[in-house]
Each structure stands twice: as structure tokens, then as C-alpha cells.
Amino acid sequence: MLQGVSNHLRVAANRRFLEYTDGRPFFYLGDTAWAMLHRLRREEMDFYLDNRARKGFSVVQTVILCSEALTGSAGHNAPNAYGDAPLHDLDPGRPNEAFFAHVDYAVAAAAQRGLFLGLLPAWGHLWRACADGTRGLFTPESARRYGLFLGKRYRDQRVIWILGGDRNITTPEERKIIDALAAGLREGGEHRHLLTFHPRGPGQSSDLLHDAEWLDFNMIQSSHPVCDHDNGLFVERDYARTPPKPTLDGEPRYEMIQAGFYYRGVPRLARFDDYDVRQAAYWALLAGACGHTYGNHSIWQMWEAGRDAIVSPCVPWREALDHPGAFQMGLLRRLFESRPWQTLVPDPAILLDSPSGPGERVRAARAADHAFAFIYSPRGMPFTVRMDVIHPQRVKACWFDPRYGATDLAYDCDSPGIQTFAPPTSGRGRDWLLILEDPARATKAPGGVARG
DSSP states (O other): OTTTTTTTTEEEESSSSEETSSOOOOOEEEETTTTTHHHOOOOHHHHHHHHHHHHHHOOEEEEEEEEEEHHOOOOSOOOOOOOSSBBBBGGSSSSHHHHHHHHHHHHHHHHHOEEEEEEEEEEEGTTSTTTTTTTOOOOHHHHHHHHHHHHTTTSSSSSEEEEEESOOSSSSSHHHHHHHHHHHHHHHHTOOEEEEHHHHSSSTTHHHHHHHHHHHEEEOOSSSSSTTOOHHHHHHHHHHHSSSSOEEEEOOOOOOBBTTTTTTOOOOOOOOHHHHHHHHHHHHTTTSSSSEEEEETTTTOOTTTTTTOOOOOOOOOHTTTHHHHHHHHHHHHHHHHHTTTGGGHHHHHHHHHHHTTTOOOOEEEEESSSSSSEEETOOOEEEEEGEEEEEEEEEEEEEETTTOOOEEEEEEEESSEEEEOOOOOOOTTTOEEEEEEOOOOOOOOSOOOOOO
């Protein structure tokens, strides 16, 4: 662990974002590395974590009891890169110490780099009944014992527990299993860790679990259907629920995955690119999310030549680490953290006129004290703003380039009043974010490309 940095997080008092237990805001910027614990050796894990820490990620999402659907391994007890399976005889009450020593290494290696591990105790099909009618690995009793084991083992570590695993609860028995697993994690960890739930996509944990006492924050899977799928709509639904809970998109469209791969009859030629990744991130955050998760189709499964492939990855994972979308997520975090982002409130009323065509949706959020506002135009289309959103008579305006992190064209505007802004360029892949702020409290936005 980094010196002087807290190991634990909590939900902030306003129930809209996460923070360290010492009160500092925590920006959840996740990377999906579902198969990391199974496919990577320790030196490979170090290489991966070094890269993600340099780019500005704060969370790595991965799975303890993984699925053959994620690793290509046969059976439901997929071994790690050293041949160690997680369980003896597929018994959740008999964890394999050799396998969990590898998990220990990952948790410690992440902490040394300032990262949290978002750990899934088990992928979804392992706690749900199977399609052929056979039971999963868990009963409520064994789920609680397994949760207790994990909670105790990682009680003092930088861990966020993510239940679910691309499956939704469909029966009362499954709900009992998930509740029991959560209870075990809570008891074993002495209530030190946050818990959430990764649902089937497109979907939201809040649809079934929002009122669950153990669910600290909601997670969305907007998934990988088509370009311009507005994941901000999912965030809006969560933001309107009571009681309020933080929410984030834990699995949006991955960079380089085939768009709509799970639809029958859809041509599988188009792959999402860095623009699709940026669009989803800014849409979600300006709709009220407490963070965001990035994914790359080669990285989540740690694919390289000679390994079984899921849905046709085409770039080895080491090369994919430096795809542009990952750099741009670091720029996004640096922009938000350059200001008190945790005070942002989604406010579509800022916009008096804005484009509404496919992929053009402009989203806006302002600080609770009206000191600044962020307005995102995903296609670089003009929009009209109520300038009294910022309180002083003069407002500083500048454009932030989500591709390279540069700011340009800073100028002063009258307030109150109405003004139309036209971004410097327009079209697909030419997205821009307008920053409006009180000149007396203005903060220079971060510039330059994140270092890989």
C-alpha cells in the first residue's frame, strides 16, 4: 500500500459518490481484467498493473471463481497460470491455498500501485442454476461460509466486492445465496468494504437490489449492443431512485469488441473504438455517475496468440494496453479531479437548445454552488446555454479536447444571458467538452496526453 493512503472506502454523506474513510473523494476509474487471476503469471500481472496505474486507473475488476466462458478452460474450476484450481473438488468450503496465495499477490501488487481490486467472488453461472436444471456450486449456507472466508482474508486490503457476474437473480433461492454471500463478506470483513452487484447487460443492479441493505452502490452494465447507445439513460434512472445511492457503469462498450456481437444476424464487422469509449464515459458521468469503468476486448480476457479466444479478439493484450481509449480515460479522470467534481449535479435545464439526433445528445452538469459547469457535445454540434448557471456577471469559457486533454479558446462571456456555443470541430469522433466557470475560482484544466 502507498504510504499515508487509506485502504478503505465509504459512501459519501450525500449518497452520490464514494470517498476514502478520511473524507477525500474517490474517483472510481475501473478497468475490466476479468481473467487476470487465471491467465496471468505474477510478472505479467506486475506489467499489467504498472501500465494501468500510470494511465490513472483506480480500480481493476477481476474474478476469483472464474468461468470457462471467460478463460477457455474446461469445467467450472478454472486453474490459474500455475495450474492451481481455486477449490478442492469444486467445494466452496475447501479453498485451495496455492490459488489464493496468487490472489493475495494480486491484491498486494495492486495496493502497492495505489489501486483497488474490484473482486467478484464467483462468476454468475457458479451461483445460479444451470440451463440444464443442475444446481450451481452454492447453497445459502456454503455461500455465507465462502463469503466469511474471503471477508476475513482480505479484511485489511484495498478491495471492493462485486457480486453478480453477468447474471441476474431470477429465483428466491438465488436471492438467498447472494444475500448470504454478502452477509459473509460483511461479517468477515468487519463491514470495512463496499459491496455492489454486476448485472446481466443491458441492465442495472437497482432493478432488483436497490433496497438491499448490503448494496452500497449500484452498478450498471450498459453492455455492447450498438454505437451511440446512450448509457446516460441508465444513470438517470438510478439517480432518480430513493433512497439515493451512488451508481456507475461497470461494463459499457469495450474498445475493439464487435458491436452487437450477441445479436443473431447482425454483421460482426464493426468494432467499437476510442470514440465509443469516450462517449459512454462522458455521458455517464454528466448524468450523475460516481465514476466509470473502461474495457478492452483483448484485455478483459488477457488474449494472446495460442490462447482460446472469446468473440474474436484481434490484438494481443500487451499491445492493447496502449490503445487510445485507455489513455483518454486517464485524461477524463484528470479533468474531473482538477475541480471539485464530487459537487457536480446533472442539470439538463442548463441547455435551452441542443441537438437530439442519434449520438448527438448533449449532457450537462454543474457544481452545486454554481462555480463551474461541464457540457459535453459528443458530435461537436452547437448548443445554447443559460449563462446564469454560473453566478458572477462574467463567466470564463474554454473547450476541453477529450482526445488529447488540451484546452483552447478561453474567453469571457456575459452572465446572465443566453449564448450559443459551437465547438471547434464537428462530426463523429470530434467530441468536445465546454467548461464554464467563475473566473475568480477558475482552475487550469489538465493538458497533454497521459503517459503510458
